[in-house]
Amino acid sequence: MKSPFSRRFFVGIFEREEDILGATNAARALGYKITDVYAPYAVHGLEKAMHLKPSKLPWVCFLLGLLGAALKVWFEFWTSAVDWPINVGGKPWNSLPAFVPVTFEVMVLFAGVSTVIAFLFVSRLLPGKKPAFRTAGITDHQFVIVLEETDAAFDIWQVRKLFQEFGAVHMEERVDRGKL
Amino acid sequence: MAEAFVSLRQPLISGDRTVAQVTQDIYSPLERRPTALWWSAFIASFAVMVVGIVAVSYQVGTGIGTWGLNKTVGWAFDITNFVFWIGIGHAGTLISAILFLLRQKWRTSVNRSAEAMTLFAVMCAGIFPIIHMGRPWLAFWMAPYPNTRGSLWINFRSPLVWDFFAISTYFTISAIFWYIGLLPDLATYRDRLKPGLRRSIVSFFSLGWSGSYRTWLRYETVYTLLAGLATPLVVSVHTIVSWDFATSVIPGWHTTIFPPYFVAGAIFSGMAMVLTLMIIARQVMGLENYITVRHVETMSRIVIVTSGMVALAYMTEFFTAFYSGNEYEQFIFIYRAIGPSWWAYWMMVGCNVLIPQLLWFRKVRTNLTAVFAISLLINVGMWFERFNIVVSSLQRDYLPSSWAGYSPTIIEIATLAGSFGLFFTCFLLFCRFLPMIAVAEVKGVLKYGRNGK
Numbered sequence: 001m002k003s004p005f006s007r008r009f010f011v012g013i014f015e016r017e018e019d020i021l022g023a024t025n026a027a028r029a030l031g032y033k034i035t036d037v038y039a040p041y042a043v044h045g046l047e048k049a050m051h052l053k054p055s056k057l058p059w060v061c062f063l064l065g066l067l068g069a070a071l072k073v074w075f076e077f078w079t080s081a082v083d084w085p086i087n088v089g090g091k092p093w094n095s096l097p098a099f100v101p102v103t104f105e106v107m108v109l110f111a112g113v114s115t116v117i118a119f120l121f122v123s124r125l126l127p128g129k130k131p132a133f134r135t136a137g138i139t140d141h142q143f144v145i146v147l148e149e150t151d152a153a154f155d156i157w158q159v160r161k162l163f164q165e166f167g168a169v170h171m172e173e174r175v176d177r178g179k180l
Numbered sequence: 181m182a183e184a185f186v187s188l189r190q191p192l193i194s195g196d197r198t199v200a201q202v203t204q205d206i207y208s209p210l211e212r213r214p215t216a217l218w219w220s221a222f223i224a225s226f227a228v229m230v231v232g233i234v235a236v237s238y239q240v241g242t243g244i245g246t247w248g249l250n251k252t253v254g255w256a257f258d259i260t261n262f263v264f265w266i267g268i269g270h271a272g273t274l275i276s277a278i279l280f281l282l283r284q285k286w287r288t289s290v291n292r293s294a295e296a297m298t299l300f301a302v303m304c305a306g307i308f309p310i311i312h313m314g315r316p317w318l319a320f321w322m323a324p325y326p327n328t329r330g331s332l333w334i335n336f337r338s339p340l341v342w343d344f345f346a347i348s349t350y351f352t353i354s355a356i357f358w359y360i361g362l363l364p365d366l367a368t369y370r371d372r373l374k375p376g377l378r379r380s381i382v383s384f385f386s387l388g389w390s391g392s393y394r395t396w397l398r399y400e401t402v403y404t405l406l407a408g409l410a411t412p413l414v415v416s417v418h419t420i421v422s423w424d425f426a427t428s429v430i431p432g433w434h435t436t437i438f439p440p441y442f443v444a445g446a447i448f449s450g451m452a453m454v455l456t457l458m459i460i461a462r463q464v465m466g467l468e469n470y471i472t473v474r475h476v477e478t479m480s481r482i483v484i485v486t487s488g489m490v491a492l493a494y495m496t497e498f499f500t501a502f503y504s505g506n507e508y509e510q511f512i513f514i515y516r517a518i519g520p521s522w523w524a525y526w527m528m529v530g531c532n533v534l535i536p537q538l539l540w541f542r543k544v545r546t547n548l549t550a551v552f553a554i555s556l557l558i559n560v561g562m563w564f565e566r567f568n569i570v571v572s573s574l575q576r577d578y579l580p581s582s583w584a585g586y587s588p589t590i591i592e593i594a595t596l597a598g599s600f601g602l603f604f605t606c607f608l609l610f611c612r613f614l615p616m617i618a619v620a621e622v623k624g625v626l627k628y629g630r631n632g633k
Contacts, residue, residue: 038390038391040620054401057401079324079333099336101345106349138390139368
């Protein structure tokens with residue numbers, strides 16, 4: 001996964017929601033590659049500024065929910081009507097309406113648990129893992145934008161000026177992401 | 181024009197806090213030593229919990245003869261407590277999931293602790309059916325696993341089996357929902373703590389959360405999905421609990437109104453419990469800027485609405501019994517109101533229908549002492565509602581020869597008290613070790629009603 005070549009990043013730190021939104025929009029308009037933006041809370045509008053596509057996690061939720069429900073209906077049918085049919089109150093062995101409640105619960109369980117596992121997996125969140133990019137302010141009150149210096153066209157003075165316009169409190173160049 | 185609308189919006193968080201101050205306000209109590217008030221509350225709850233543990237150990241060791249049950253009244257305290265605690269849990273899901281889908285921004289101040297309340301209430305609820313089995317070490321027989329008896333599978337047509345699946349799914353989904361909501365706040369906590377054991381533990385559970393916006397976007401999607409799953413789930417759970425009764429042929433139980441009646445009652449009682457806990461928490465933890473009088477007022481309004489639903493259900497039950505022409509059905513409703521357990525019935529009507537009407541007055545809604553007292557009374561009333569449904573309906577059988585009474589033994593009362601001990605012990609530990617306000621969510625609504633946003 002890791003490239004043998006060191007990648008260079010330019011980091012700007014802001015203290016207001018409007019500033020990070022403005023800086024992100026402007027950096028994108030100028031064609032810079034936004035590696036990521038870090039925020040203490042979900043700032044609405046950033047997904048548009050960063051041109052992020054909506055997450056595909058609803059598909060995981062839908063398909064695994066469907067799978068859970070299908071497996072459960074099959075299991076209830078198999079246990080109650082095939083493997084050891086037992087007459088309960090004269091109801092038919094395959095009493096589908098009575099299977100609905102448990103099927104629903106298992107569907108919710110499958111959908112919920114699998115969505116969360118998929119979320120942790122795609123976001124690379126694991127117990128005991130150290131955060132990829134860390135500065136004390138991010139989880140408190142600061143917003144950070146990280147641009148990748150892709151090639152010689154990366155105009156560092158233009159970016160500095162741009163970030164200053166939006167009131168950046170700190171700017172720096174880094175060879176690798178990681179602890180600031 | 182836009183400004184005219186903006187001025188109608190009152191800020192959700194009072195005291196003009198900045199984002200950094202919010203972090204400070206919520207985390208600093210966790211970093212200080214616990215107060216004397218916390219210690220005294222904790223020791224009291226813990227002592228009550230120990231009483232409960234002793235009572236449960238005794239009844240499991242001795243047998244179910246330690247209860248006041250007889251062959252007519254076969255369900256009493258355990259089932260009443262079970263339904264009561266499950267109901268308490270439902271308001272937490274209402275606040276965290278349903279109000280989230282309805283975009284009610286005020287929920288951010290109370291959702292974390294309401295979700296914690298749900299978890300602890302479901303834990304308390306789950307204990308009772310297991311004790312009630314009489315041989316709790318065989319509780320795993322409820323699970324459909326291949327066994328040496330055939331395999332003899334569980335009966336998927338039984339509401340008791342539905343209940344097992346409903347409660348365990350509800351607990352799992354509530355726990356996940358709560359933990360996912362806690363992730364960003366654990367990361368904030370991690371970054372504030374000095375190196376040491378506590379930071380290692382918090383760091384382990386914060387899963388390396390960095391605040392990346394890509395993660396935030398997925399997080400919001402997952403949160404919405406879980407809210408969408410939890411909403412029908414919470415309705416299904418209490419519906420299935422009501423089916424434990426409604427699928428039988430006992431007069432007073434065998435009615436189609438039970439599912440909506442139980443769900444409304446659950447949210448009613450749970451909202452009262454949220455009010456009880458929030459009014460204490462804002463005072464004890466110094467969260468007056470976050471849990472404001474406006475939050476209390478809004479929740480009081482939900483209490484009035486759900487109280488109305490419960491009142492309607494009480495009247496509908498009576499009407500249906502009258503209109504059914506069924507003697508047994510009519511008898512049991514009159515019996516509940518004027519029979520030997522009349523006090524339980526009128527306790528229920530008084531606390532659930534009459535007293536909440538005081539909340540129509542703004543003066544009462546904004547008086548925290550009054551709201552606190554009303555919320556306690558509602559919880560008492562809702563406990564008696566379940567007692568009334570479970571016990572009063574069973575006391576009179578079809579044959580007068582099998583009529584019986586019921587009075588709880590000291591063991592049953594100690595078990596009920598012990599469940600409160602467990603609930604408050606868990607809640608107090610939660611207040612001490614985890615941020616009891618959803619910090620990241622509050623930061624997101626901080627500007628609401630300010631700066632024209």
